Amino acid sequence: MKDLENKHPLAIRWFHWINFPLLAVMVWSGLLIYWANPVYRIGFGNHTLVKMRVAEKTFEKANLAFRLAEGLSLHFFFMWLFAINGILYVAYTIFSGEWRYLLPDRHSWVEAIQVTLHDLHLRKEPPPQAKYNAAQRISYTAIIVMGLGSLLTGLAIYKPVQFGWLTFLFGGYQMARFFHFWITVGYVLFFVVHVAQVIKTGWNNFRAMIIGREVRTYD
Amino acid sequence: MTDEPEVPEVPEVPAEEIVISDGDTLRKAIAVHDAVVDREVRRLSRRGFVVAGVATVAAYGAWKWLRLAKREGDVPWPLRRGLEANEKIAEAYFSNRRLSREFPPSAISANARINGGVGLQANYDPDHWRLQIEGISGQPPASLSLADIKAFPRRDMTTELRCIEGWSIIVHWTGARLADVMAKFPPPPRTPYVAMESPGGGYYVGLDMLSCMHPQTLLAYEINGAPLSWQHGAPLRLAMPVKYGYKQIKRIATIRYTTVRPTDFWGDRGYDWYGGH
Numbered sequence: 001m002k003d004l005e006n007k008h009p010l011a012i013r014w015f016h017w018i019n020f021p022l023l024a025v026m027v028w029s030g031l032l033i034y035w036a037n038p039v040y041r042i043g044f045g046n047h048t049l050v051k052m053r054v055a056e057k058t059f060e061k062a063n064l065a066f067r068l069a070e071g072l073s074l075h076f077f078f079m080w081l082f083a084i085n086g087i088l089y090v091a092y093t094i095f096s097g098e099w100r101y102l103l104p105d106r107h108s109w110v111e112a113i114q115v116t117l118h119d120l121h122l123r124k125e126p127p128p129q130a131k132y133n134a135a136q137r138i139s140y141t142a143i144i145v146m147g148l149g150s151l152l153t154g155l156a157i158y159k160p161v162q163f164g165w166l167t168f169l170f171g172g173y174q175m176a177r178f179f180h181f182w183i184t185v186g187y188v189l190f191f192v193v194h195v196a197q198v199i200k201t202g203w204n205n206f207r208a209m210i211i212g213r214e215v216r217t218y219d
Numbered sequence: 220m221t222d223e224p225e226v227p228e229v230p231e232v233p234a235e236e237i238v239i240s241d242g243d244t245l246r247k248a249i250a251v252h253d254a255v256v257d258r259e260v261r262r263l264s265r266r267g268f269v270v271a272g273v274a275t276v277a278a279y280g281a282w283k284w285l286r287l288a289k290r291e292g293d294v295p296w297p298l299r300r301g302l303e304a305n306e307k308i309a310e311a312y313f314s315n316r317r318l319s320r321e322f323p324p325s326a327i328s329a330n331a332r333i334n335g336g337v338g339l340q341a342n343y344d345p346d347h348w349r350l351q352i353e354g355i356s357g358q359p360p361a362s363l364s365l366a367d368i369k370a371f372p373r374r375d376m377t378t379e380l381r382c383i384e385g386w387s388i389i390v391h392w393t394g395a396r397l398a399d400v401m402a403k404f405p406p407p408p409r410t411p412y413v414a415m416e417s418p419g420g421g422y423y424v425g426l427d428m429l430s431c432m433h434p435q436t437l438l439a440y441e442i443n444g445a446p447l448s449w450q451h452g453a454p455l456r457l458a459m460p461v462k463y464g465y466k467q468i469k470r471i472a473t474i475r476y477t478t479v480r481p482t483d484f485w486g487d488r489g490y491d492w493y494g495g496h
Contacts (some may be wrong), residue, residue, distance in 0.1 A: 001252060002257070036385055037382075037385030068383070068384065069294065069485075069490050070489060072383070073294045073302060073489065073491075076301060077297070077298050077301035080301075159496055160381065161317055161461050162317055162496065164317060164318075173387050174387060177385060207260075210264070211264055213260070
């Protein structure tokens with residue numbers, strides 16, 4: 001027997017889907033900016049595993065080169081929309097009580113490991129699945145903390161004198177830029193895993209993010 | 220994406236939608252119920268995906284419109300308005316009491332990176348250099364020599380120079396406070412802008428008065444304890460940690476107080492006119 005269950009409130013669906021293109025524009029314009037000083041890498045000491053410096057050629061091939069001014073003007077425009085949408089989302093989860101499903105609790109840490117093992121087919125029994133499982137709770141909360149991190153490190157780079165105390169807290173101007181960059185890499189990794197999980201979970205789950213309701217089937 | 224629908228009354232279900240596996244009444248009731256659910260999902264999906272489609276097309280249209288909008292200062296005009304709105308907010312919050320962090324001498328960057336040569340013509344004779352100040356309140360323009368600038372109280376600071384490209388260096392600057400010079404050659408009250416140009420106007424910046432009055436805004440003649448080199452803008456340049464490097468003009472020839480917003484070399488080329496920290 002089938003039933004229709006309310007899953008995602010209308011507001012959360014809008015915030016979610018509005019955030020997607022906004023974050024995409026922020027990441028892309030961020031790359032246009034990064035081109036001008038692409039200094040980061042993954043490595044230990046002098047041993048570099050991945051050069052985030054990417055060759056100038058790669059930037060040119062991806063049409064990301066010589067577009068610093070364009071990147072900045074977009075970044076400083078869409079930052080407001082990205083911030084406002086994020087703040088409204090957080091405010092909504094607080095006032096609607098949705099935060100109860102989203103924040104990790106004291107069981108989440110152990111359960112998140114079970115979720116991961118299950119997803120990797122290393123553990124048979126499915127972990128407890130409420131509206132969101134423990135791994136989801138941690139991820140969906142972490143992504144909000146990262147969003148806040150982007151806003152604060154961004155402000156520290158944007159106004160390092162007027163908000164000098166913030167720049168100082170992040171360890172200086174270059175450290176703030178460093179964190180700002182790596183949080184963005186974090187978004188990209190989140191995106192890859194998120195999309196893979198949505199595909200794996202299937203249509204009914206994905207559709208719920210559009211129509212708000214999910215079909216439950218009972219025996 | 221739709222509103223939460225009211226709980227639908229059980230509508231009549233066409234016979235062909237009811238699948239009955241056997242004659243059992245319960246199973247029949249379940250089949251009827253499931254068919255209702257299926258129909259409701261189809262209805263919601265139609266609505267949701269139509270709204271999603273319309274929203275996607277609208278967002279794409281808005282993006283295309285933004286990208287193709289008439290350009291102003293080499294950037295689509297809505298983005299230019301965005302930069303200007305940010306400027307208003309920044310200026311309202313700006314305070315001359317907030318200082319750029321000062322560093323110990325040990326923090327000075329080994330290489331004082333040179334990045335811009337616009338306005339530094341090779342055939343310029345620095346021996347003939349004079350600083351012209353125009354627009355002084357009730358006075359004709361003043362013409363100053365480097366000795367005149369050095370006669371003002373000597374100020375030292377070790378601050379970070381931040382380039383719009385993302386890199387930064389720590390530099391020790393020595394020079395006269397622009398505020399001290401402006402006190403002797405004052406602009407008319409409430410003059411909002413200061414324009415500065417290199418000899419011949421090859422490089423030019425527009426500055427807001429508030430940032431010019433900042434105690435860390437120097438007319439610098441020394442970098443890291445030595446007179447400015449040619450490429451660092453000898454004999455006199457702006458050292459101004461409340462602005463990005465591109466506002467810190469080298470080899471200043473003219474300072475002009477003005478009520479008309481001055482043009483700015485990089486502001487004309489797609490960058491923020493304000494460029495303030």
